[in-house]
Each structure stands twice: as structure tokens, then as C-alpha cells.
Amino acid sequence: MNEANKKVDVFQAIADPTRRDVLQLLAIKQRSIAEISSHYDMSRTAIVKHLNVLTEAGLVNGQKLGREKVYYLKPEPLGEVKQWLDYYEQFWNNKLSKLKFLVENED
Amino acid sequence: MNEANKKVDVFQAIADPTRRDVLQLLAIKQRSIAEISSHYDMSRTAIVKHLNVLTEAGLVNGQKLGREKVYYLKPEPLGEVKQWLDYYEQFWNNKLSKLKFLVENED
């Protein structure tokens, strides 16, 4: 339940292309396991495992609704990735983003 | 050399905490393999493997300098991560940007 017992790092959760794709599906709307797995060639069991990883990373949550389990996106943990990424922004884009980084971190 | 022969996805490359830590080290300055591995308990061979993964993702590059091989950061592939992340920002950043606005304008 708590944010504290994340067993899976969010970086690891988004490392898999299928999981990123599932996130994309759930970004549009919430979906049942059956509906999600209908988009892929792999077995429903495999999709459930991916959903479990995403759940442990706090990126999705599943709610039982009747006899279905409906998953929805929880994007908050992506903030950690964004924060990590912001540090490196100073190194690649243009001088503008470098300036932006410096200004936003000047204290 | 080419962007085309990336064998490793950048998302996968940054999934490992050790590799993220190595990136951090190289962000400060370029370093030889020996210097990098001196920061860790694991063997130099293990570090070299991580460096190979990072290299295949295009995130670092190593240049032979005398008998040393000096690695340096190549942050460009992180742009792909940022781009991916930007899409999801709309889902959570509403609260955050409001808060950011409040904090930045509280004078």
C-alpha cells in the first residue's frame, strides 16, 4: 500500500519495452487485464507479470471491479526519473537548457 | 560510431543503479577504468561489462590514452528518455507545476 515498500525501482520498471507500451495504453484509459493482453502476442500470464512489476514500482494500480481487475496509470513515480534526468540536461541540450538548469539551482 | 548500431536500449542501460552511478562519476569528469572501478567493491571486469553496456547505448565512450582507457559521458541518448517522459508529464505535473509556481512566487 505504502510508497515505502516499493520492491522494484522505477528505472527498472520502465526498462522493458512491453511495460512502457502498457503504460501508454493505460495513459489513454484504464483497462482490464484481458483488454490489455489482447494487444499483445504474448500470454496473459506474461502480461500479468509485467503488471505486477509496474505495480511494485508504483506506476499502476489494479482495482477489482466485478470479476475483472481494472488497471490504471499512476504516473507519480516518473517524477523520480524526471528529477534524475534534469541533472543531465545541463550536459546535452543547448545553452538555453544549461542556463535553465543553473538558474533553477542557483541556491 | 553510428547511431544505428545501438544494441542496448537507453532505458535498459540506465536501469541498473551501478550504471547510473558510473554516469554520475563521468558527468563530473572523464576517468580511466581503473579510477572508475576504484569506487566500487566489485571487480574491474564487472565494471568493464557495465561500461560496455553504457557504450552500446551510446551513453559513454572510451578512448585509449597511452595504456589507459579513458571514458567520458555522452549524454545525448538521454534525450530519448526525456522525450518519452515529457508525454507523461501532463498526467502528474499539474499539481507539481502549481506548487512550483507557488513556491517560486511567494515573495
Next chain:
DNA sequence: TTGACATAACACCTTTTGGTTATATATAAT
């Protein structure tokens, strides 16, 4: 209450990951 359906729980297999040690090669210093 029976049948169909959605999900859960297993058991199992293969590949990849992340690490080890040992040995070889190239360069620098004495």
C-alpha cells in the same frame, strides 16, 4: 445451479544479467 468467463496460482523452462577468476596483451618506467 450450471456453465462461461476473468483472474490467480503453480510448476517449469530458457535466456540474460551480473558477477567471479584466470590468463594474455600492450604500454610505461626503471
Next chain:
DNA sequence: ATTATATATAACCAAAAGGTGTTATGTCAA
């Protein structure tokens, strides 16, 4: 030329990841 240092490479191993299929359980609907 010899020795010490830095890296490269190969063989090996354990554990985790990612997939499969089968069976069990719970829920809805006729």
C-alpha cells in the same frame, strides 16, 4: 631488457528475468 601497470578477453557460475502451459478459484448470467 625487465618489471610493473592497465586493459582485454575467455570460461564459468548463480540468480533473476521473461516466457510457457496447466490447473484452480471466484464471479456473473442464464
